[in-house]
Amino acid sequence: MKKKNNQGAWTRSTVLANSSAINIAQQLDEGYRIGIRRHNEEVTKNRRILSRIIDCVKFCGAFELALRGHDESEGSDNPGIFRGLVDFVASLDGVLKEHLENATVFKGTSKTVQNELLDCMLSVVREQIIQDAQSSDFLSIQADETTDIATQCQLVLVLRYIDAKGNVQESFFEFIPLRSTTADSIATNVFAVILPEDQKSKLISQAYDGASVMRGDTAGVQRKMQDVYPNAHYIHYYAHQLNLIMQHATSHISKVRIFFLTLEDFPAFSQDHPSAQMSLIKLPTSSNVRWNFHSRAINTVFEHREDLIRCFQSIRDSGDLDPVTIREAGAFAMLLENQDFKGNSLHSLVDQCSEGGSQPKRRRSLSPEVHEWIAAEVCDTILRHTLERFSFTDHLVSATLLQADRFEQYTMAFPEDALSRTLKAYPVLDGTKLKTELSLIYCKEEFRACCGALDLLQLFMKNNLEEVFSETVTLLKILVTTPMTTAETERCFSTLKRIKTFLRNSMTQERLNALAMLSIEKRLVTEMTDFNQKVIEKFASQKERRAKFVFK
Known part of the structure; x- marks a missing residue:
């Protein structure tokens, strides 16, 4: 028991x-x-x-x-x-x-948290741009340089590509501070941010301005880029192509340079001293770009020459102004009274340039042979610069293959020469298949209603014809990705000047890029529905924080 x-x-x-x-x-x-x-x-x-x-x-x-x-x-x-x-x-x-x-x-x-959040935002947007650019079939880069308010040389880099929806995107990537503006320095900085080695064929064009350091075909940035990316054809800036050529054509004539520099002082004087008489004459202000010849200012000065002379004389004879203003007004009056500023003074200007600064009283008339020699020199300079800057024009020839108003003409005579130049410029295309597809497109009425390459590309994508017309779609993507104008880089410079001002001239480069990205790519930021969450994830992973931001 x-x-x-x-x-x-x-x-x-x-x-x-x-x-x-x-x-x-x-x-x-x-x-x-x-x-x-x-x-x-x-x-x-x-x-x-x-x-x-x-x-x-x-x-x-x-x-x-x-x-x-x-x-x-x-x-x-x-x-x-x-x-x-x-x-x-x-x-x-x-x-x-x-x-x-x-x-x-x-x-x-705190300002520390501000900077950390800006770094995270910049990283999130840049990763999205890189993802979109790498998922596209082709890519173009646009680059240009300027000097900010702190006299720091800034190189802007813009990427152009077609997104998954078939829309053309020109995305700001970053401002790159340059220690020097040599071709080696610029090329090295560009290499550091564009496509990796295994995607060389995707880069089909590079667009710069007409500066020799950028466009040089032997030691310029475009040559160094093509040595690494052989398909990256150089496209000259279309925004101010003629201005740059004319500037180089006349820059070696000292009198011409002095003439245009003098014209810049007229609007500046009218702004500093807005008298009653000068307020009636609308003198256009000059812009801070090297390629602007101020044609409107020239026309205005010559049209209102007599009124300007009377205005400057009245200012000169006035006793109420400071001596500096009186001296400037007197100098302008004497300049306008000179015979060279009368209407149609082209011949007198050429005479000045050719005589090398001789006194007006001892000026001799030039023979027709000398005038012809001067004109030939200017024309030769223009032609030489034009051929050098626009050595590659095959993309324009390729665009004629898909010009809808020529389709009826092409049904009778196929553009063999344009096709051969296209295949030579873009070896990625299959010539036999492309010719077959184009022949079919030329015969169809529905394709003749399209206006431009982008309209035709969107028609193919909307009707799921990418596989049927694969080579034509590839050519369309190449043409659409190739930039025809480079206004986006100029907009980036405008944003730079609004962000980095005289009162904010000491901001760091990272902060500048982040603020510029939020401004330029505000639409992309808005369309990213999970933008804040991605920024928070990056912010939380940067370092060990006392506040809790990571779920268990």
Whole structure:
């Protein structure tokens, strides 16, 4: 009987021990789950707050507003646009307001956090652009350089490609600071950011301005690029092609340079001294580009020459102005009274240039042979520069193959010469198949209604004809990807001048690129529905943070 009692007691103790172990494990599991739930709730709250701060940074970047103020401390009267925007959003969001009032670990409004968020935003947008560019069939690059307000030479790089929806994109990639403007320096910086080695054939064109360091066919950037990317044909800037050629054609004549430099002073004087008489004469201001010849200013000066003379004389004879203004007005009056500024003074200008600065009284008339020699020299210069700058024009010839208004003509006589030049320029194409497809396209009425290569490409994509007309679609993508104008780089320069101003001339290069990206590519940022989440993921992975942003 005693043995049975001992056995029963042992059984009860075993059961109690097992049940206690189960209860402890369940309690530990429950406690662990509660801890994870609380952690994730805190992460959700922190991510929501950080997303609101990211929205404020995006807003300032999209509208090119200065984030920082004169004094960002608590109670400051000038905390800056970013802090003011955050406070405004907090007045509408109770969670953010509570966070700003009680946060001790991570507040999110410091300049360090601003820079880190801008770096993350730049990285997210750039990765998206790289992904889209690498998924496209072809790619073109546009590059140009300018000097910012801090006298730092900046090279802008723009990528042109066709996205998955068939739309042409010209995406700003970055501003690259240049230590020197040599061809080697520019080419090295471009190599560092474009396609990898295994995608060389995708780069089909490179577009630069007419500077010799860029367009040089022996030691310029375009030659160094073609040595690595053989399919990257050089396309001259169409935006100011003729201006640059005319500038080079006349830059060796000193009198011509002096003539145009003098014209720049007329609008500047009228702006500094807007008298009643000069306000009636609308003198166009000169732009800060090297290739502008100020044709409007020339016409205005010659049309209103007599009025300008009377205006300058009245200013010169006035005793109410400072001596510097009186001397400038007198000099302008004497200049306009000169016979060389009368209407149709082309011959007198040529005479000045040819005589090398001789006195007007001793000027001798030039023989017709000398005039003919001067004209021939200018024409030879123009032709030489034109041939050098536009040595590659096969892309224009290729475009004639898909010019809808010529389709009826091509049904009677196929453009064999244009096809052969196209195949020579773009060896990726299958000539036999392309000719068959083009012959079929020329016979179909529905294709003759298309206006331009992009319209024809979208017609093929809309009707799922990419595989049927594969070679034609490839040629269309090449033509559409090749830039015809380079206005995007000029827009990037305008953005640079609005962001990096005299009062913000010490910003870092990373911050400049991030703010420029948010402004130029604001549409891409808006279309990325998960943009804030990607930025938060990058922000959380940069380093170990005291605030919790990663879910368990």
